[in-house]
Amino acid sequence: MQTIDQLVAESPVFEGLAPDRLELIAGCAQNVGFEHGERLFREGDPADTFYLVRKGRVSLSTHAPARGAIVIETLDPGEIVGWSWLFPPYVWHFDARAVDDVRAVAFDGACLRGKCETDGALGYELMTRFAAVMIDRLQHTRLRLLDVYGRDSDS
Amino acid sequence: MREETHLTHPAPAVIDLDGLHALIGVLRDRGYCVVGPTRRDGAIAYEEIASADELPAGWTEVQEAATYRLERREDDARFGYPVGPHSWKRWLLPSRVRLWQARRGDGGATEFVEEAPPERPFAFIGVRSCDLHAIAVQDRVFLEGAYVDRDYGARREGAFLVAVNCGVPGGTCFCASMGTGPRAESGFDLALTELVGDEHRFVVEVGSDRGAEIVSDLMGDPATPEDIDAALGVTHAAVAQMGRSVESFDLRDLLARNVEHPRFAATSERCLSCGNCTLVCPTCFCTSVDDVNVLADGGAERWRRWDSCYSQDYSHIHGGSVRPSSRARYRQWLTHKFGTWIDQFGTSGCVGCGRCITWCPVGIDVTEELAAIRVTDGEVDHANN
């Protein structure tokens, strides 16, 4: 099983960061586990943590009256859960739940935010990497919006 | 072209007006349904005719963009006009034809009965060179692909073609620049060139064995060198009088690289999507099928009818039409006719007959359109793409 240092060094989202930065980030991280069905975070809660999935599947969902729970997206090993820790109002927009037994690395976003405020270069580097994650998610979300399989659309 | 002029065919002959009457009579006697030009509804139409008396003697057509009218000639030439709104597809690919009938038998068995072809073969009198090429273009679509259209094949197989060389090109004709006329070179059984002078006569060239056989019944004389020169002179003069022209070099590639040209949007503002051009065009072949129930006996039929790429639901798939805008439909027609037809069937779809220019209610002129695109090759319509 990889150490947190190894995971952080190999994760695409931290690629290209200098070793001292990687060490800093790893220093803000710890291993966590969730049983299937357990919630990682709740919509509306303060967003001070983000996760890197090591094992298992995490779902992002919301709840609508009469529709019940709607799963927006699932995230698998190697994927990052959460960017709301980096942007005001630092609040979660969705529920995150463990679909099965999940092992993840939890990063102290509040601590990293503090460090970014004093170290602008670090802030820039983290911002660009998380922006890339968001763009990727946005593109996929746009495709889902197109509802290509719908009855009245081209299918 | 289906038939070639062989050196073994008899030399050209000359017949007079009586000979022309006899030609039609001989064809009728042999059981052909003779179809030829005749005046009807203010135009020269291709209808079944009983004799040469029904030919539009002494009439000509004046054609320009969005303009067609008949005018009296000073002589009584039988073929003194170019082409009217009809083309021979009216007979080879009729606007409405039943393809088959289906009957439900006992025990749910279903029988499909193919429609029989027409009983009498056709003899077409007065086929212009452009229209000969148009027939050859449709032959490629219906006879030379992976599948043969049975009805077209049957009608085409038996058809006897009497071409007539053009002396009077219309104002909208551009066959010369398309390489499709005015002289009929091949693909006919007989080709006539009318000479109206001291003696009203017709030089008859033979293009097939069937043609040779018919000519031998006509009591003609061998054509003299003067007759042949005069006949060639008729079509040479026609070339000089051609109303329009198209620079046909490289059209396929020109259109392929200009699918987003602003000219399409600009011209489509005038286009009514009426489909007249597709109706009168001698090569347009698009059809649709209608599946209908026959209430009387619980059977069903399939009919084939002309369709047009200009119609709203021509390109309909679930969800809507692929080409909802008039711009897209006009582009489809123009680029198909002059460009992608070559990719699909190996020849141009246009034979330069000019009918689309004449019969467009707003006078859209394909020769002008192509020239405009050529001159501004590479321009892109950013607003509509």
Next chain:
Amino acid sequence: MTPVPYRVVSRAPETADTWTLLLEPLGDHIAPAPGQFNMLYAFGVGEVPISTSASPDADGALVHTIRDVGAVSHALAGSAPGTVIGVRGPYGTEWPVEQAHGRDLVIVAGGIGLAPLRPAIYHALAHRDEFASVCVLVGARTPAELLFVRELEDWRGRFDVDVDVTVDNAGEEWHGRVGVVTQLVPRAPFDPATAVAFVCGPELMMTFSARSLLARGMPKESIYISMERNMQCGLGHCGHCQLGPVLICRDGPVFRFDEMERLMEVREL
């Protein structure tokens, strides 16, 4: 061309609006290859092109999976066993399975697109040693709209094929992936330099899937798609199915992506 009579043997529901018909010949046999389609005629209603969703068996039985989207498909999909329908075909080009021999085969299916791909999947599984790795990537709108679920589960259970499924939307009872089918491409186990991909589904889905395969390094010439346009005759005689220089019924429906890419980019072509 007249249709040939076939009788509906069975009608199995796949989803709320899709059924698979098993048809037995009453006269001549028609044998579509994977990727090809037949024109299916509902008596007195009309005819539509439907891809084969399984190659004919020894008795010549045809299998067609039909989604109810219009009058004709509604009549066909609703045909009870015993109903006689008309069939013409087979028409069109095939999934080029031989191109993939000795190479990784990647199947990307979206929605109803899994049906025309199924015969190619069957072929690959029946001739498994002719291919290197075999991946089947499937996307659908919701779990209820997944086609051939039991077969997907069976294929997933094999050790020699990789099956990955995702849906655009789901409730919490679904524990599989939620996301678009393009998200399955980066993780699928194939070598982009040598793999061959067959992609089928709505045109937008095929475009995005092709792009994600290209992003992984596959050359355009190794990707095949299946196109669709209005079809009336299936013979190259009616003109309806034109897309620029090609006739879908004759030159397609299966095309190599590099041949189609530019045509698919032009709006309303």
